[in-house]
Amino acid sequence: MRICLIFSGWVLSPQWVSNNMFVCKDCGFKSLTLQGKCPYCGAWNTFVQSAEDVKDVAKKSGKYQRSVKISEVTEMKEExxxxxxxxxxxxxxxxxxxxxxxxxxxxxxxxxxxxxxxxxxxxxxxxxxxxxxxxxxxxxxxxxxxxxxxxxxxxxxxxxxxxxxxxxxxxxxxxxxxxxxxxxxxxxxxxxxxxxxxxxxxxxxxxxxxxxxxxxxxxxxxxxxxxxxxxxxxxxxxxxxxxxxxxxxxxxxxxxxxxxxxxxxxxxxxxxxxxxxxxxDPSAFFLSGRADSPGSVAVCSYQGSSPFIAEIQALINITSFQYPRRQVTGLELNRAYLIIAILERYVGLKLSTCDVFLNVAGGIRISETGSDLAAAAAIISSYRKKPMPNDIVFTGEIGLGGEVRGVSRLEERIRKAEGLGFKAIAVPRAGVKYRGKKIKVIDIGHIKQLEDLLVNKGSRPDPSSSVHCDGIGG
Ligand SMILES: Nc1ncnc2c1ncn2[C@@H]1O[C@H](COP(=O)(O)OP(=O)(O)OP(=O)(O)O)[C@@H](O)[C@H]1O
Ligand SMILES: [Mg+2]
Missing domain, CATH: 3.40.50.300 (P-loop containing nucleotide triphosphate hydrolases)
Known part of the structure; x- marks a missing residue:
């Protein structure tokens, strides 16, 4: 069956179309004449003559360049x-x-x-x-x-x-x-x-x-x-x-x-x-002015080729809306949803009735999963209204079962935290040889352990109650 293109009253065979038309580079609209403005997408000066159709290429040969063996390619120094x-x-x-x-x-x-x-x-x-x-x-x-x-x-x-x-x-x-x-x-x-x-x-x-x-x-x-x-x-x-x-x-x-x-x-x-x-020292700058308050946690993540320490803040309030709000700045929103769900299941936080605000101080963005543990610690801390110790930094990925998983270049992260004077670093349990000289390395196998790190954890309210959010009392 012969497929034809009907355009402005003309009936054109596909063969004719491929070599004699003008195409809008922005939207692909085809026209018989060179037009200033594309009638379809409205862009100006986007029409070019239609390139040779791929299906015609097989018929011709000789005018195209040939491939070469990689061993024959002249080496070039990366200057x-x-x-x-x-x-x-x-x-x-x-x-x-x-x-x-x-x-x-x-x-x-x-x-x-x-x-x-x-x-x-x-x-x-x-x-x-x-x-x-x-x-x-x-x-x-x-x-x-x-x-x-x-x-x-x-x-x-x-x-x-x-x-x-x-x-x-x-x-x-x-x-x-x-x-x-x-x-x-x-x-x-x-x-x-x-x-x-x-x-x-x-x-x-x-x-x-x-x-x-x-x-x-x-x-x-x-x-x-x-x-x-x-x-x-x-x-x-x-x-x-x-x-x-x-x-x-x-x-x-x-x-x-x-x-x-x-x-x-x-x-x-x-x-x-x-x-x-x-x-x-950007890490020192991002940590400056950090308050010793619930919901504030130091995170050690990798930004490109260097370890980097910043502050993650969480604020958990009982919601006054029909649906609880989740507002996340500087972290991946989908990752935050996962962490919230894991905390509900394995730590017993009733976050489905709470608004959750998460923020990385200083306007930076952390895209690596090594920030999971710190985000979870910040949420727990705000929910329980107990601060995490100011001199602990967190690094680790969280799995769906609440287990804490390894992160890349852990030793460099520990050294960075040590260099900045942190007293302890909470890391995934899965083996790290370097245990630090001036820093205590705390192994975390499961997120349940995070609650043990809270300051005054003994005086925390009963987790089965749903009224432990900031602003509610408790
Ligand atoms: N005399 C000055 N002293 C201190 N800072 C100045 C001075 N003049 C300009 N700046 C800073 O430089 C900024 C403007 O920088 P610049 O012109 O390089 O920006 P730009 O991104 O190129 O802007 P545009 O998008 O308009 O080209 C100002 O916002 C101001 O912060
Ligand atoms: Mg400029």
């Missing part, structure tokens, strides 16, 4: 450009790999251009292309944060002009601030999804063919996601976010994607008149 700022190099995975394209995303005014200028001041042969500010404005900022800055500056919004200049001077690093401010040569509006996609694609291609490192800055929306199509996060080699911490307004730089290094690396900076200054 890196170092920013000279230790914490930034660490988050980037040990400098910026030549030929890679990194994206630095952040809210307006968070300090992206400041950070980029500081990076520019430490690298030799940088081309700084700005689509947002004039060269004179960059100079004013450089006098404040990077005196004696030696970079090539170009203020343009035309990506073709930008790439031509990069090709002319062949810098070691190109900084492009910001990807949303550039327009394509075909005049598509800056910041439109198709323009952002095309610009990123052109930069990636140029970077790979000339082995030039790029850092692009990008704006994020009010919802905290990158402005533009999600696909650009797939196109680049690394995605880094600069965010403001609710504590003291510190800036947090962390990676969510890195093809050449660990993800979840975190660096903490302080915004000063001289630019962003590194906070040397």
């Amino acid at each position: 890196r450009v170092f920013t000279g700022i230790t914490e930034i190099d660490r988050v980037f995975g040990g400098g910026i790999v030549k030929g890679s394209v990194l994206l630095l995303a952040g809210a307006p005014g968070i300090g992206k251009s400041t950070l980029l200028l500081q990076i520019a001041s430490s690298v030799k042969k940088v081309l700084y292309i700005t689509g947002e500010e004039s060269a004179a404005q960059i100079k004013i900022r450089s006098q404040r944060i990077a005196k004696g800055l030696d970079v090539q500056l170009l203020s343009t919004r035309d990506i073709v002009e930008a790439i031509h200049e990069a090709a002319r001077i062949r810098p070691a690093l190109v900084i492009l601030d910001s990807v949303q401010s550039f327009k394509n040569s075909n005049g598509s509006a800056a910041a439109s999804p198709s323009a952002i996609k095309e610009i990123t694609s052109a930069i990636v291609e140029y970077a790979k063919t000339t082995n030039t490192a790029f850092i692009l800055s990008g704006h994020i929306t009010k919802e905290g996601i990158l402005q533009g199509p999600k696909v650009i996060e797939h196109m680049v080699d690394g995605v880094f976010y600069l965010e403001e911490s609710p504590v003291h307004g510190y800036r947090l730089l962390y990676s969510t994607k890195n093809r050449f290094g660990n993800t979840n690396e975190l660096a903490v900076f302080h915004m000063t008149g001289r630019g962003l200054e590194t906070v040397d």
Whole structure:
């Protein structure tokens, strides 16, 4: 049976369609003519001539490149450009790999251009292309944060002009601030999804063919996601976010994607008149101001390549709604649901009648399951209204049976807690050889044991009553 496409009164055979049509790159809508605006998705300048149909490929051969044996591929040393700022190099995975394209995303005014200028001041042969500010404005900022800055500056919004200049001077690093401010040569509006996609694609291609490192800055929306199509996060080699911490307004730089290094690396900076200054011991900063109150527990988790100690807070209140609320900030919501269910079953907490609020202090996010034990300890502590000792830190994953499971690099975690002066660390029972010199290692096999750690545990109320939540008395 012959399948035909009916379009604007025309009846077309599929064979004719494949080679003579124009396709919208955003939604795939096909048209006989080149159109400015897609009638289906409304995007502008997204029509391209239809590529050769895959089914025709088998008939032709010879004009495509051939595969090679991996042993015949010429080896290339992974060369890196170092920013000279230790914490930034660490988050980037040990400098910026030549030929890679990194994206630095952040809210307006968070300090992206400041950070980029500081990076520019430490690298030799940088081309700084700005689509947002004039060269004179960059100079004013450089006098404040990077005196004696030696970079090539170009203020343009035309990506073709930008790439031509990069090709002319062949810098070691190109900084492009910001990807949303550039327009394509075909005049598509800056910041439109198709323009952002095309610009990123052109930069990636140029970077790979000339082995030039790029850092692009990008704006994020009010919802905290990158402005533009999600696909650009797939196109680049690394995605880094600069965010403001609710504590003291510190800036947090962390990676969510890195093809050449660990993800979840975190660096903490302080915004000063001289630019962003590194906070040397972020764990101490996140623990500062910690109250010795029920629901506050120290957690040792891994952020990228380093152990990291932060504070998890829980607040349990008897609910005044029909359904109890679960509000979780900084931890995985689904993980919190699991921990709540396990605590109900194995510790006897009546959490189905309580609102549960969980928060990681300082605005950081912990995505690893090694934070389970601390989250459970914080919930128990708030529910029982008894603090956990301030000098114990918790690490461990919780299984569905309430058993506490092993975590990676436990020894490093113990050493980190020891270095920060904690007196004890609660860890999974499953074997750790290093027992600490100045720290007591407490083995926890099951979450039931957590209750034994509560301060004044002997005076706690009867767990079978449902009125042990804060604000109820008890
Ligand atoms: N003279 C100054 N002294 C101290 N801090 C300053 C000074 N000028 C600017 N800042 C800080 O720098 C921040 C702006 O930094 P920057 O321009 O690098 O942000 P950005 O993320 O690039 O913003 P945009 O999205 O608008 O490009 C301000 O919010 C402020 O905190
Ligand atoms: Mg800026």
